Amino acid sequence: MGRSQKQEYRKPLSDVFLDYLDHPEAMFEGDIGILQRRYLKLTGCVYIGKEANKVEMEELESNKVETYLDINKFHEWVLSLKPKDVLPMGIEDRSTLKWIKDEIEQGKKLNYEHGAVKVLVQNYICNN
DSSP states (O other), rough: OOOOOOOOOOOOOOHHHHHHOOOOOSSSOOOOSSSOOOOOOOOOOOSSSGGGGGGGTTTOGGGGGOOOOOOOHHHHHHHHHHHHGGGGGGOOHHHHHHHHHHHHHHTTTOTTTHHHHHHHHHHHHHHH
16 A cells, blocks of 8 residues: 555676776775785774773783793702892792792692792793
8 A cells, every 4th residue: 555665776796896896995005006005004092892991900811922931941040049139029038939949849839820939930031
């Protein structure tokens, strides 16, 4: 009765080919000839995503550089340290260094992510 039907439009295949051939290339500057790569100029940084408002509060996982610790060399380095060497690192108690050395000599597993051992790991990575 008064119903309007949707009109479908189908693009001819020839128009699809012409659009493909004539499309502007965003990666290159210019229109004809040998084109040069277009270089981007960054104007700022915008955080997107559901965690975007927490960026300043939490350390980003992408900021972590994958560093693999050579445990044997690290242990040799720690065993060669003296209390005066670790004082600038913030390890003031001689017994802490002695305890870590004893753990290494006894073959016990250290927690490389905690406390004085973490400080030693960070200094080892930064200095080697």
